[in-house]
Amino acid sequence: xxxxxxxxxxxxxxxxxxTGALGRAATRVGRTQSALSMQMQKLEGIVEQPLLYRTGxxxxxxxxxxxxxxxxxxxxxxxDEALAELRGEQLSGVLRFSxxxxxxxxxxPHLLQGFASLHPRVQLEVMCGPTPRLxxxxxxxxxxLALVSVAGDGVGADVIRREQLVWVAQRGGxxxxxxxxxxxxxxxxxxxxxxxxxxxxxxxxxxxxxYASSSFAGLVAMARSGQAVxxxxxxxxxxxxxxxxxxxxxxxxxxxxxxxxxxxxxxxALTAAFAAHVRKFLPVA
Numbered sequence: 001x002x003x004x005x006x007x008x009x010x011x012x013x014x015x016x017x018x019t020g021a022l023g024r025a026a027t028r029v030g031r032t033q034s035a036l037s038m039q040m041q042k043l044e045g046i047v048e049q050p051l052l053y054r055t056g057x058x059x060x061x062x063x064x065x066x067x068x069x070x071x072x073x074x075x076x077x078x079x080d081e082a083l084a085e086l087r088g089e090q091l092s093g094v095l096r097f098s099x100x101x102x103x104x105x106x107x108x109p110h111l112l113q114g115f116a117s118l119h120p121r122v123q124l125e126v127m128c129g130p131t132p133r134l135x136x137x138x139x140x141x142x143x144x145l146a147l148v149s150v151a152g153d154g155v156g157a158d159v160i161r162r163e164q165l166v167w168v169a170q171r172g173g174x175x176x177x178x179x180x181x182x183x184x185x186x187x188x189x190x191x192x193x194x195x196x197x198x199x200x201x202x203x204x205x206x207x208x209x210x211y212a213s214s215s216f217a218g219l220v221a222m223a224r225s226g227q228a229v230x231x232x233x234x235x236x237x238x239x240x241x242x243x244x245x246x247x248x249x250x251x252x253x254x255x256x257x258x259x260x261x262x263x264x265x266x267x268x269a270l271t272a273a274f275a276a277h278v279r280k281f282l283p284v285a
Contacts, residue, residue: 092121099147101216102236159257163233167244180206184228
């Protein structure tokens, strides 16, 4: 007798693929880790192929798993759209969302397009700024939720994705060779300002702050001019700029976590729906 691809199995499989760890995936789908493992054994039995490689560092997909991930994403989106329509659960209203500039450039087009297709009657208002300013907006209830950065291991935060901070400069430029190192950094209380300075001080490397701005476009312009070295998340580095390495005399930078913060607890149904969409579709680094 032929077997069908169960939606719950596919949803758990996608959660594992996106988080790269059974524990984080289990938290996302609301199951125990052992229950999730049993689901994957069942799914592998249905497709008659191994889907996951289990290693000491987490879980990766086999070639069959990679192919299934594409199909699973399509099936889940169609399923959720159909169910929402049949239940008459089309959300409406205004959702005020905020995130840093670099996250907006990289992640928002995909996230907004997907949410709009599911909930076309929702009006999205987007504000950008560094994480400390976003927390201020949340405290004033000026926005409903924000995608923000957290330092270190993100203990106590539901970290959705991790981003490596990197030194960035004009390709082939000489800014990184100057002493003191000319820096262009973001807002003084933001992680992409504080962490680079801490790393340089720990390494004994002299620096001077040549430019400061909370504008992603302004920082990128400074790097392109060759006047300064900047710090960005690796995903946000434009193709025409160069990521500097320790061999060029700069210390390694830490990663930051990305999580969601809300203006109220519990969030509204509309805010919760968008948060679930972000957790489901924000790609894992």
